[in-house]
Amino acid sequence: MPYPNSQKYFEEAGKFIPGGVNSPARAFKGVGGTPLFMKKAEGAFMYDEDGNELIDYIGSWGPMILGHAFPAVVEAVRNAALGSTSFGTPTVIENRMAELVCSLVPGLDKIRMTNSGTEATMSTIRVARGYTGRDKVIKFEGCYHGHGDAFLIKAGSGALTLGQPSSPGVTAGTAKDTLTADYNSIDSVRKLLEENRDEVAAIILEPVAGNMGCVPPKKGFLEGLRKLCDEHGVLLIFDEVMCGFRVAPGGATERYGVQPDLMAFGKVIGAGMPVGAFGGSDEVMSVVSPNGPVYQAGTLSGNPVAMSAGLALLGELKKNPHIYDDLEAQSAKLENGMLEVFEKHGITVANNRVGSMLGFFFCEGPVESFADVSRTDTKFFSRFFHSMLAEGVYLPPSAFEAWFVSHKHDDAVIQRTIDAADKALASMNKTGETR
Ligand SMILES: Cc1ncc(COP(=O)(O)O)c(C=O)c1O
Ligand SMILES: N[C@H](C=O)CCC(=O)O
Numbered sequence: 001m002p003y004p005n006s007q008k009y010f011e012e013a014g015k016f017i018p019g020g021v022n023s024p025a026r027a028f029k030g031v032g033g034t035p036l037f038m039k040k041a042e043g044a045f046m047y048d049e050d051g052n053e054l055i056d057y058i059g060s061w062g063p064m065i066l067g068h069a070f071p072a073v074v075e076a077v078r079n080a081a082l083g084s085t086s087f088g089t090p091t092v093i094e095n096r097m098a099e100l101v102c103s104l105v106p107g108l109d110k111i112r113m114t115n116s117g118t119e120a121t122m123s124t125i126r127v128a129r130g131y132t133g134r135d136k137v138i139k140f141e142g143c144y145h146g147h148g149d150a151f152l153i154k155a156g157s158g159a160l161t162l163g164q165p166s167s168p169g170v171t172a173g174t175a176k177d178t179l180t181a182d183y184n185s186i187d188s189v190r191k192l193l194e195e196n197r198d199e200v201a202a203i204i205l206e207p208v209a210g211n212m213g214c215v216p217p218k219k220g221f222l223e224g225l226r227k228l229c230d231e232h233g234v235l236l237i238f239d240e241v242m243c244g245f246r247v248a249p250g251g252a253t254e255r256y257g258v259q260p261d262l263m264a265f266g267k268v269i270g271a272g273m274p275v276g277a278f279g280g281s282d283e284v285m286s287v288v289s290p291n292g293p294v295y296q297a298g299t300l301s302g303n304p305v306a307m308s309a310g311l312a313l314l315g316e317l318k319k320n321p322h323i324y325d326d327l328e329a330q331s332a333k334l335e336n337g338m339l340e341v342f343e344k345h346g347i348t349v350a351n352n353r354v355g356s357m358l359g360f361f362f363c364e365g366p367v368e369s370f371a372d373v374s375r376t377d378t379k380f381f382s383r384f385f386h387s388m389l390a391e392g393v394y395l396p397p398s399a400f401e402a403w404f405v406s407h408k409h410d411d412a413v414i415q416r417t418i419d420a421a422d423k424a425l426a427s428m429n430k431t432g433e434t435r
Contacts, residue, residue: 067408117266118146
């Protein structure tokens with residue numbers, strides 16, 4: 001699949017944009033080669049600047065749960081923009097959005113809008129510190145919570161892909177307040193809480209990890225965290241930026257029935273517009289300014305165009321809960337079809353899936369922690385990624401990112417993907433690339 005235009009645009013981008021991209025996860029550093037420049041997308045397909053059609057498994061890294069250019073979202077954005085792209089005053093659309101989100105997510109009494117997932121997670125930590133009067137935070141190795149200083153310690157996603165999970169530029173003071181535990185290990189959390197008694201404000205995690213590939217919580221893990229938090233007076237924060245509104249209408253909080261104290265949202269909530277949000281119970285959120293002393297703000301927060309897009313998308317999800325059954329069924333078809341193809345070609349693979357989030361690891365399973373994830377054959381993934389791209393399938397350009405299925409991935413799209421994998425692996429076999 002030739003893409004000379006993308007190559008030309010990438011070269012041009014490098015002159016003015018660091019690394020030619022506005023977010024490192026797009027740069028193909030983990031798989032080599034040149035990123036594709038997209039021109040438009042519709043449903044399950046993206047079209048690049050060379051006119052190539054690609055089946056999309058990143059869905060803008062999560063938001064496109066109903067597929068690209070979903071008509072109700074496009075219409076809402078158009079109408080909102082006609083009324084002005086921003087006011088800097090309260091608007092009724094913000095009320096409707098807050099009301100809708102609170103009706104979808106269990107235990108969510110109050111919500112504050114932000115402009116990104118990073119802002120949302122950063123704010124949850126500040127609120128937790130303000131509420132408890134403590135400084136330390138526990139996060140999990142391989143989980144990614146955006147690029148806030150406190151989170152760039154043993155982080156996942158692009159930081160992990162680039163081999164820089166702990167970023168320079170984070171002060172020693174900040175780093176000392178971030179403690180890291182092992183995902184799915186209650187013992188590792190208990191040990192940290194005992195060693196740092198009365199000092200820990202919050203435990204933050206992706207309740208379904210998606211930034212080290214897809215790693216679900218083991219049975220009892222979330223419940224165990226809830227219990228430890230209660231015993232130690234620590235707030236439990238679910239970073240639902242990726243799994244919120246995706247693994248269930250009420251996210252992981254609904255799917256697993258464990259109640260966090262604070263939640264962060266992003267991606268689906270904004271339907272592809274730059275939106276995040278955080279919230280929790282009335283009591284915990286009472287410390288947020290202007291009611292409380294914990295300052296948090298945003299000139300463009302609750303932006304009318306972004307809120308309209310989110311409202312249209314979430315409204316659709318609320319109206320049609322069967323969407324989640326469809327996503328489950330289509331994702332299972334993809335998972336099973338891919339496993340059959342890997343088996344046919346003699347590839348060792350482990351897989352995880354929660355609803356329409358999934359991941360394959362080229363190693364023996366099970367894959368339940370960052371240590372397990374680290375065993376995946378990244379070199380094999382890179383070759384597989386490029387072979388799939390040549391067959392017209394756009395996978396996340398990293399072995400450490402989840403794949404996303406949208407409601408527009410119908411039987412034909414799924415079968416085309418499975419056939420593409422069969423062809424890709426057959427051609428890799430011929431050239432000895434599967435070994
Ligand atoms: C779980 C999780 N938290 C936080 C973030 C940060 O969101 P954003 O990139 O919108 O700042 C991301 C994605 O990047 C994410 O996947
Ligand atoms: N894994 C990240 C989001 O979940 C990738 C998106 C980005 O950082 O650009």
